Amino acid sequence: MNENLALVWENCLHFMRDNLNAAEDHSDLKKLENSFDLLFDKVEPISLIDNNLTLMVPSDFYKEYIEDNYLSLLSAALKKYLGKGVKLWYSVMENKAIGKTQPITVNMKGKSIATPKMQESVPPKFAGNIVNPFVLPGIKKVNIDSNLKADFSFDNYIEGESNKFASTVAKSIAKRPGATAFNPLFLHGGYGVGKTHLSHAVGLEVKNLFPDKIVVYLSSEKFIQQFVAAARAKNQTEFANFYQMVDVLIIDDIQFLSGKAATQDSFFHIFDYLHQNGKQIILTSDRAPVHVMDIQERIVSRFKWGLTAEIKAPDFDTRKKIIVDKLDRDGIQLTDDMLEYLATEVNSSVRDLIGVINSVIAYSTVYKTDLSLELLKETISKIASTKKKIINIPYIQDVVCEYFGIKLDQLLSKTRKREIALPRQLAMYFSKEYTNSTFAKIGEEMGGKDHSTVMYACETIKDVSKIDKEIKKFVKDLNEKIKQ
Known part of the structure; x- marks a missing residue:
């Protein structure tokens, strides 16, 4: 930092601190001063060019808190030491921790420049020396494990009003995989309602009726891991070739591709190849396509090409x-x-x-x-x-949404409006407090946010709840509701 700028900023802080009691109706001056110091200790001036002062703050929340509570006092200090006409800018360093992205620069009206996403990385504990399942088509006929569970057949699947439509469509697909209008089949519904069972049943029936067809079932997490391993080994072509051999591709929990830009690109090309060549695609998700966040629009549009069927809890x-x-x-x-x-x-x-x-x-x-x-x-x-109450990320999201009267798709969206951004930060904070999830996992569940965004959300809520009565009340209320 420039020495002159450092001195000016120090004078501004002294001025604001000396005038705290005059600016605020607060009986406990010592407590107010401690709150002020805690807040501005993490604010740093980084440039003063042509009357444009840029302050670096840890997150959007700090920017909004300064503007809501200290803007008039800060404006008076800047006018005193820098004169009239000073324009205030913010460098919001939500991604400073990762060291690979540029800061978001935001003006006082909140207009922002989007921050680039982190690329996928190999998940912890994922072995890099796994057996490579990819072979070039036409060179070698391989016996591929479909990963299907024999118990998850149509015979063991109980139909009812909650799943009859999805089940009827699934049986139709099994008789003519890739040759119906139901391609892809997108099954969605809550926890434990039978999405995985029904998708396995299709695969098992296809193998029964057409033994030579290649059927592959896997979770989206496994798909991501395989892609990352292939990318590290520079085997992306073999990865794509393997999946282009498949006649029926079933991917569970497709929503976890959220935020995985490189994997999404590969999935998009595999999807197009299979669809154009009359191969069947079956996808499951805990939410409808329109609510799957941070997935490329071209992929979401393809989710809707075939049929979307919801499976509800059994009546x-x-x-x-x-x-x-x-x-x-x-x-x-x-x-x-x-x-x-x-x-x-x-x-x-x-x-x-x-x-x-x-x-x-x-x-x-x-x-x-x-x-x-x-x-x-x-x-x-x-x-x-x-039976212990299961407190997981979806449960916390539901509690936060109900408390603030917002919808899940708003919570998972990219909007930076305070009425949505604050509940999102609180949901991230409590997800870290109550679960063993990593920052990356929480970010994934929160609409594909970077792990660094989650880190700063947790830090922000922790710090600001000490100095802001409203945030402190939110934390207290939500804490009680989550534990109920």
Whole structure:
């Protein structure tokens, strides 16, 4: 920093600090001074050119807090030591930690220049010496593991009002993969509603009807890992060639491609090749295409080419069918009142329902006790008393959205408006506080934000909650709601 600029800034800080009590109606001057020091300790003047003063601040929140609370005092100080007509700019260093991107420069009206995204990196603990699954088509016929679970067949898939449409379409696709109008098939719905089961069922049926067809199921995380490994080994061509051999490609949790620009580029070209050559693509997500954030628009438009089908949590009648089917396969029967009770009490996801059924069967087997309504009540009561509340990122997002009265797609958007940016920063902060997720993972779940953005959000909320009563109240209220 220029010595003259450093001296001017020091004088401005002294002036503002000396005039704090006059500018604010605050009975505790010492507390006000400590808050002021805590805030401006992380603000640094970096240039003064042609009456344009640029201050470096850690995040947008600092910029907004200064403008909301200290702008008149700061303007008076600048006028005193620099004269009239000083224009104030901010360099928001949300990406300073990574050392590879330029700062965002923002004027007092909040107009900003977008910051480039970080490229994907190899996930921690991902082995770089994995067996390369990629071979050139036409040179060698390989026996490819489809990664399909035999239990996830159509025979074991229970239809109901919540999934009938998706199931009917899936069966149609299995008979003519790539030859229907349902390409791609985009299945979306909440946790444990059967998206993965249905996509596996299509793959298994295709293998049954067309043994020579190559079917591959994998998670989006695995797809990303494979791409990164191929890129590091300079085998991107082999990576693309491998997937161009596939007749039915099934990718689970496609929303996790969010923010992965290079992987998205590769996926786009693979998608186009398969689609143009009559190959079937099946994708699953926890949200509809329009709500998948930070995915290239050209990819989102292709999600909509075929059919989008939502799978909802099972209704009462479907839950009863699932219970009967599961217990019949284990040679167990329930009375009508037991069946009604179990279907009523466990009303969330298919996965949770199966878990409770397994627990009931295990309890009956271990204690050599016949199933009864009393046993069901006792077992479910024990499960409820020992089951810990799962606090994960989606749950925290829901709590924050409900508290502030905003929608999830707003929270995950790129807008920097304070009424959305603040809830987003709070969601990031609590995601770090309550989960074991990395900064990168949190950023991914928050609409594909950089890990450095999450780091600064957490630091900002932690610091500002000490000096701002409103933010302190938000943190306290949300903390209580999350733990409820």
